[in-house]
Amino acid sequence: MSALAIYLSVGLITLLLLGVPVAFTLAILAITGLYIADINPIIFAQRALAGTNVTSLLAIPGFILAGDLMSSGGLSRRLVRFAAAVFGHLTGGLSMATVVAGTFFGAISGSAPATTAAVGSVMIDELDKRGYKRGYAAALATSVGPIGQMIPPSIPMVIWGVLAEQSIARLFLAGVVPGLIAAAGFMVVSYFYARHYGLTSDKQTTWLELRAAVRDGIWALLAPVVILGGIYGGVFTPTEASMVGVFYGLIVGLFIYKELKWTELGTVLLRSMRTSGIIMFIISMAYAFAYLMANEQIPAQIAGYLLSISDNPLIILLLVNLLLLILGAIMDNVSGMVILSSVLTAIGAQIGMDPIQLGAMVVINLAVGMVTPPVGYSIFVGASISGLRVETVALHLWPFLLVLLGVIALVAYVPAVTLWLPGLMS
Template sequence: MGDIGTIMMIGLIVLLALGVPIAFTIGLLAAVGIWMADINPMILPQQFVAGSNVTSLLAIPGFILAGELMSAGGLSRRLVRVAETFFGHLTGGLSMSTVAAGTFFGAISGSAPATTAAVGSIMIDELEDRGYQRGYAAALATAVGPLGQMIPPSIPMVIWGVLAEESIAKLFLAGIVPGLIAAAGFCVVSVIYARYRGVAREARATGREILFALRDGIWALLAPVVILGGIYSGMFTPTEAAMVGALYSAVVGLFLYRDLKWQKVPSILMSSMRTTATIMFIIAVAYGFAWVMASEQIPARLTEALLLLTDNPIILLLILNVMLLLLGAVMDNISAMVILSGVLIGLGQQIGLDPIQLGAMVVINFAVGMVTPPVGYSIFVASSISGLRVETVARHIWPFMLVLVTVVALIAYVPAITLWLPEKLG
């Protein structure tokens, strides 16, 4: 790998172990790499700017703002109510309602932590009141978070599309079937848990209650239709769809539902700006780090090293997925994608993976990392909302992790899972 590559890899492991924030870690290592390679230091800030100066990345602030406006505007609460009227009377119905609400909200927010926060803040107390363990409720809210990164629109899919220069719209389509399979698996877990714990069924909603929930929630239900329908009808690009989603959320929250108050708008804008700034800072410095690695041919050498282990594509896929899951459990997924994009794209080409399948596999592996101990961010979000220790939430999450790992395996070994919709609608 060379002295520079070795020092950068060791430095990355050591600094992360010491708890240095990921953005500062990779920024510092990029500067060290530039200095050791005797490259003009002005290259580094130029690469930082180049990494963030990509038009498609404008979708990120739009989807973040849309998700925050949806939560504050009462759309997520109405989605939960609609889900309850259809699933509440079934065994494990309230748990399945949580999954359905997470699936719908995931089709708006594009973010795992945002989905966990929106659904968990409404459903954790409700589930506990209806006989579910609080730890299970928090784990369920954590588990539905990755649906926000599988079901389009997805912020990580946007980032991978930019990195790999692949169609963002096709990547969005590639996440739909895995997301629905994961949601179905969570529903199976819900039924098994409810039967094992003897959770009582809710009364079946009357036709009047269903009609009221649908009429009250119609604008929330239309949000994914507006965003995704606009993209796939060709009316606007994914970047424009993000802005349309934010505008739609604001109009519905302020003027139709009126749950969103004007005095809250500045704080929502500031919160969205802080989140966007954090993500863009990570992308910028990670792009500089990745450029230093590429200039030292580190991705190519790592790819060659992996191929020396075996040339069996089945074994290589297993190694790749285990590596992605482990990295997703200890690293920020955005910076990991930027840093490893060269290695992953090269490896995918070597073993004949379709680029869209590879993109979906990478993004969904890292989405699973968001709920994987020890540092899965969605676990910390659910812990904060529920008031439970992280260890308690992690102890209850293993059935949902089993579902998510099964989905990852299907994506790797059954290409149609991710490629059927893009090929059908592409």
């Protein structure tokens, strides 16, 4: 390993341990690394620009803004009401309704923190009032966040599709079955939790009440149908679908539900722009850093090392999943994907893994990192909304994490879980 490769590897670990933000860590190492390697520093600007000069990435600010508009416009609250009307009478029904609402909202926003915020702001207090421990309620709202990154449209799937040069539409489909399995697992946890603590359920919803919930929430329920139906019906691309989602959120929020006020648009836009800017900045810095990594052949060396441990693909997959889980616990998923994309694609090719299955496995592993201390963004969102300490929320996460680890195992070792739906599309 060259001196520059050692510098980049040690520097990355050291700066992250010191608490330097990931984007600035990558920028510092990329700039100093270019000087050490005696490479023209103009390469930094070129690679940083190339990292964001990709048409498909336009879907990211679009889906972020669409999710913010729909949340502010009252769609998330109506999704919760509909889910409660359908599942509220079951044992653990209100907890199940939280899972269903999170799954629906995930099909709108594509973001784990946004899903946690939208569902948690409505359901945590309600679950608390019905006898559920507040820590459990916060952990549940936190855990449904990763479903927002599995169920399409998924912002991380867009990023991986660009990095690995894979079909974003096929990657979207690859996340559907794992997302539904995770949701089903959470509903099982909800049932046994309510049964263990003897929590009462709501009365059976009458036909009139159900019809009222459907009538009130029909525009919210149609949002994922419009967005995903348009993509797979060939009407528009995923990037165009994000803009359709923005337009849909504006129309429904301003003129149908009338909960989104003209005076709030500036705040919503600024919030979305801030989130999009952070993601794009990380991607641009990671691309500059990845140039040096590739120039020093570090990804190939890491891949070679992992492949030298065993020639059994099952063992290699286990090691890759452990690496991704550890990375997801200490780094945001965008940075993790950009830094390791070349390593993981090389390993996937060596063991004969389908690129779509590999992409789904990477995204889902890093999505679990969103609910894993110490850097799980969704945990901080759930703690902030519930008013609890992060440690309290984390203590109640374990049954949901077990479900998510089971989903990761299925995705890694049962190819049909991720490849069945994309296979139907082709």
